[in-house]
Amino acid sequence: MSLTPDPRELRARAWADLRMGVPVVLHSEGRAVLALAGETLKPARLSVVAGMAEAVLAITARRAETLRAVPYDGDIARIALPGNADAHWVRAVADPADDLRMPMKGPFRVLRDGDAVLHRLALTLCKEARLLPAAVVAPVVPGFGPAEGLTVLDAADLRVPMVMDEVVSARVPLSVSEAGRLHVFRPEDGSEEHYAVEIGTPPRDQPVLARLHSACFTGDLLGSLKCDCGPQLRGALAQMGAEGAGVLLYLNQEGRGIGLANKMRAYALQDQGFDTVEANHRLGFEDDERDFRIGAELLRRLGFSATRLMTNNPAKVAMMENCGIAVTERVPLKVGETPQNAGYLATKAAKSGHLL
Numbered sequence: 001m002s003l004t005p006d007p008r009e010l011r012a013r014a015w016a017d018l019r020m021g022v023p024v025v026l027h028s029e030g031r032a033v034l035a036l037a038g039e040t041l042k043p044a045r046l047s048v049v050a051g052m053a054e055a056v057l058a059i060t061a062r063r064a065e066t067l068r069a070v071p072y073d074g075d076i077a078r079i080a081l082p083g084n085a086d087a088h089w090v091r092a093v094a095d096p097a098d099d100l101r102m103p104m105k106g107p108f109r110v111l112r113d114g115d116a117v118l119h120r121l122a123l124t125l126c127k128e129a130r131l132l133p134a135a136v137v138a139p140v141v142p143g144f145g146p147a148e149g150l151t152v153l154d155a156a157d158l159r160v161p162m163v164m165d166e167v168v169s170a171r172v173p174l175s176v177s178e179a180g181r182l183h184v185f186r187p188e189d190g191s192e193e194h195y196a197v198e199i200g201t202p203p204r205d206q207p208v209l210a211r212l213h214s215a216c217f218t219g220d221l222l223g224s225l226k227c228d229c230g231p232q233l234r235g236a237l238a239q240m241g242a243e244g245a246g247v248l249l250y251l252n253q254e255g256r257g258i259g260l261a262n263k264m265r266a267y268a269l270q271d272q273g274f275d276t277v278e279a280n281h282r283l284g285f286e287d288d289e290r291d292f293r294i295g296a297e298l299l300r301r302l303g304f305s306a307t308r309l310m311t312n313n314p315a316k317v318a319m320m321e322n323c324g325i326a327v328t329e330r331v332p333l334k335v336g337e338t339p340q341n342a343g344y345l346a347t348k349a350a351k352s353g354h355l356l
C-alpha cells in the first residue's frame with residue numbers, strides 16, 4: 001500500500017482544511033480551482049483570492065432564491081466577487097442571520113458561462129464539513145497546490161463508496177433492558193462514528209424491530225421541547241426492551257445532516273418566524289441532508305436484511321428498501337408532542353410527508 005493518502009482520505013482532510021479556513025484545490029478534466037469556505041474565510045486569504053480573475057462566491061440555488069439571485073447553473077449560483085468584496089460581504093451573502101435587518105445585498109452579477117462542476121463540488125465539501133454552503137472559488141493553473149502545502153482533490157476520484165468498520169462492541173446494561181450492547185462503527189475516512197444499540201439478541205433471519213435515530217443534542221440530551229427526538233429515542237428503546245429485542249441505530253447526523261451550528265442558525269431563523277423547512281432553505285440547505293444509506297449499511301453489517309421500522313417518515317422506509325433492506329412493517333412512533341413542537345410536527349407532516 002502506498003503511503004500517500006487515497007482520495008477518500010484526501011476528502012476528509014479537505015473538510016478539516018475548510019473548517020480551519022485553509023483553501024483546497026479541486027481538479028476536473030484538466031481544470032483546477034482554489035476553494036475556500038465562506039464561513040471560515042480569513043480576510044488576508046480573501047484579499048489574495050479576490051485579486052484572481054473570475055473569482056466567485058458559489059452558493060446553492062436555495063440560498064440564491066432568498067437573495068433573488070438567478071441560479072443559472074440550476075442547483076447553484078456563481079456570484080462574481082465585487083471589487084470591494086470583503087469577508088463581511090461574503091459572510092452576509094452566506095449567512096441569512098441578518099437577512100431581515102438588511103434585506104437586499106445585491107445587485108448580484110451571476111455568471112452564466114463556463115462550467116460549474118468544481119463550484120458544485122466545493123459546496124458539497126462545505127456541507128460535508130458541516131459549514132454553511134458557500135465557497136469562494138477562483139481558477140488556478142493545474143499543478144498549483146502541492147508546493148503551497150494545499151490538499152488537492154480530483155473530482156473523478158471522489159465517487160468512492162463509504163466504507164465503515166466496526167471498531168468495538170461491549171455490553172451496556174440499560175434501564176430498558178439489561179441485555180444492551182453498544183456497537184461503534186467508524187468510517188474508514190476517520191469521519192464521525194455511528195452507533196448501534198442492540199437490545200437482546202434479535203434473530204438475524206427475522207425482521208428486526210429497528211429505529212434509525214438521527215442525533216439531536218438539544219432533544220436527546222437537553223430535553224428540548226422544540227422537537228420530539230428525546231421522547232422518540234427513549235420510546236423506541238422502551239419498546240425494544242419490552243419486546244426483548246431490537247436495534248437502535250444512532251446516526252451522527254445532527255440537525256438532519258447540517259450539524260449543530262447550522263441547526264442553531266435554523267433555530268434562530270425559526271424565532272424570526274420561518275418554519276423548519278424554510279429555515280433550512282434560507283441557509284442554503286435542502287429540507288433533509290441526511291444519508292440514510294449509513295443506517296442500511298449498519299443493519300447489514302449486523303447481519304439483518306429485514307426490519308420492522310419505527311418511524312413516521314415514509315422517506316426512511318423508501319430509503320431502506322432502496323438500499324436492499326426489506327421493511328416488513330412501519331411501526332409508528334408518536335410520542336413527545338408539546339405545545340412548543342406542535343408547529344414543527346405539523347410542518348413535517350405538511351411539507352416533508354411525515355405521517356401524523
Ligand SMILES: Nc1nc2c(ncn2[C@@H]2O[C@H](COP(=O)(O)OP(=O)(O)OP(=O)(O)O)[C@@H](O)[C@H]2O)c(=O)[nH]1
Nearest residue numbers: 213214215216227253254255256266276311312313
Ligand atoms: N435542520 C433542522 N434539524 C432539526 C430541527 N429539529 C430537529 N432537527 C433534527 O431532525 C432530526 C430528527 O430526526 P428523526 O427523528 O430521526 O427523523 P424524522 O425524519 O423526524 O423521522 P421519524 O423517524 O418519524 O422521527 C435530528 O437530527 C434533529 O437534530 C430543525 O428545526 N432543523
Ligand SMILES: [Zn+2]
Nearest residue numbers: 216219227229
Ligand atoms: Zn430533536
